[in-house]
Amino acid sequence: MAHAAVLGIGAYRPGRQVPNEEICGEIDSSDEWIRTRTGIAERGWALPEETLEVMALGAATDALAAAGIGAASLGMILVATCTNGQPIQPLAIRLAAALGTELPALEINATCAGFCYGLGLARDLLRGGTADRILLVGAERLTDVLDRSDRGTAFIFADGAGAFVLGRSETEGVGPVVWGSDGERGKVLKLIPDYTELRNDPTLSKPSISMEGRRVFKWAAEQMPKVAEEACKAAGVSLADIDVLVPHQANQRITEVIVKGLDLPERVVVADDIVTTGNTSSASIPLALHRMRAEGRVKPGDRALLIGFGGGLAYAAQVVTLP
Ligand SMILES: CC(C)(COP(=O)(O)OP(=O)(O)OC[C@H]1O[C@@H](n2cnc3c(N)ncnc32)[C@H](O)[C@@H]1OP(=O)(O)O)[C@@H](O)C(=O)NCCC(=O)NCCS
Incomplete structure (x- = not known):
């Protein structure tokens, strides 16, 4: 079992879909401008109750179900985020507790590269034998740091969470970062x-x-x-x-x-x-x-x-x- 592989993929999409029209008024823009410049037609924005924890837990639970394992068989939790407004406690540790575990849990901030950074770390932790199974979550509430009147950013950023469960494997399922x-x-x-x-x-x-x-x-x-x-x-x-x-x-x-x-x-x-x-x-x-x-x-x-x-x-x- 010298390699690492992805065992399951999970997602949490927030409850509110916001079309371009809803954003245009505040930034003097148009649906056509936003679509042409970015490809975006609508985006998911979190409802007030859809906190970072709620979304991270939703994606984690989904990925664990996809992998067919429970949180008890994980060896570590990694969470990539750049929108955790409460770094003490880290979101990763809050997620570990929400999953009913006391696992080692580490938060990673490499902004939009965070998930692939986490995947690089997870691969080496698995290959090195530090953990047999790792949960890796990317979770963001960018609306918390979005100026809805800013013409340069208001139409791009959104909220949500995604996750992988990874495990040791006989064949290479995750290449070097x-x-x-x-x-x-x-x-x-x-x-x-x-x-x-x-x-x-x-x-x-x-x-x-x-x-x-x-x-x-x-x-x-x-x-x-x-x-x-x-x-x-x-x-x-x-x-x-x-x-x-x-x-x-x-x-x-x-x-x-x-x-x-x-x-x-x-x-x-x-x-x-x-x-x-x-x-x-x-x-x-x-x-x-x-x-x-x-x-x-x-x-x-x-x-x-x-x-x-x-x-x-x-x-x-x-x-x-x-x-
Ligand atoms: C943000 C982005 C869409 C802006 O597009 P752009 O073509 O660079 O836009 P500019 O700021 O140069 O503005 C071009 C024109 O559009 C206008 N404009 C700018 N923002 C506008 C908006 N929201 N709606 C309508 N018009 C807008 C400008 O006034 C300018 O008009 P002018 O030509 O008459 O002067 C584009 O730069 C981009 O997507 N960059 C990558 C950003 C990204 O992916 N970030 C995430 C990384 S994780």
Whole structure:
């Protein structure tokens, strides 16, 4: 059992679907502008009672059911999030308790690359024998840090949670991670003001995401095709061996640029969950995969190339075999 594999995929989608029209009034925009620039038609925004814990627990429970195991047989919990407003206690530890366990539980913040960062860590923890089974959750409530009157971000970000259950395996189901960061350029996507500034000056407005969209777009479009190729190389496969492409659901146009930059076979199924889900940061990759499974667009044994990227700036990619 020298390898790691995905055993189950779970999702939690919030209860409120918000169409573009509902957002346009406040930002002087149009359904057509938002669709053309981002591919988004509507997004899931959490109801007041759909806290980060509720969504993380929903996705975790779904993934455990898909894997056919109970929380008692897990060895560790990893949670990727960049919208946990209460870092003490970490969301990962709250989730461990909500699942009725006292498991080691670690929170990861690599923004929109968080899920793929977590997958990289989970793979090595499983291969190293530290745990036999790991629950990995990506959970976000981006509406908590969204300025609904900001023309640059109000239409992109959304809420939700997705999860994988992973286990030790005789064959390789999760390839090596290819990851990195670019903190110098990272200032193009950040919370303004930060919480320290707010503490020092309580008259400031509450922290919300500020983004230089064009610069984030350019970085992702230029760098992610190279990262994707490296992840295939690290896994010992070629692009011709890939069945499914799941880039972080940041913007449909970024996905299209990545596809154009890669010499993928025609048959490859490309994730497009952003159209109805919006950008859910670290939750977007498991959410997209979960929907593709539910719609029968992908099947067990398919080889999927995952590419997480976003604020920080941070990226991580790997090849996984679908359960
Ligand atoms: C955010 C994004 C959609 C903006 O698109 P863009 O083409 O870069 O838009 P710009 O800010 O350059 O503005 C272009 C024009 O649209 C207008 N505009 C900007 N925001 C608008 C809005 N919400 N509605 C309507 N018009 C808008 C601008 O005023 C400008 O008009 P002008 O040409 O008359 O001056 C795009 O940059 C993007 O998606 N970037 C990637 C962001 C991303 O994926 N982030 C997540 C990473 S995790």
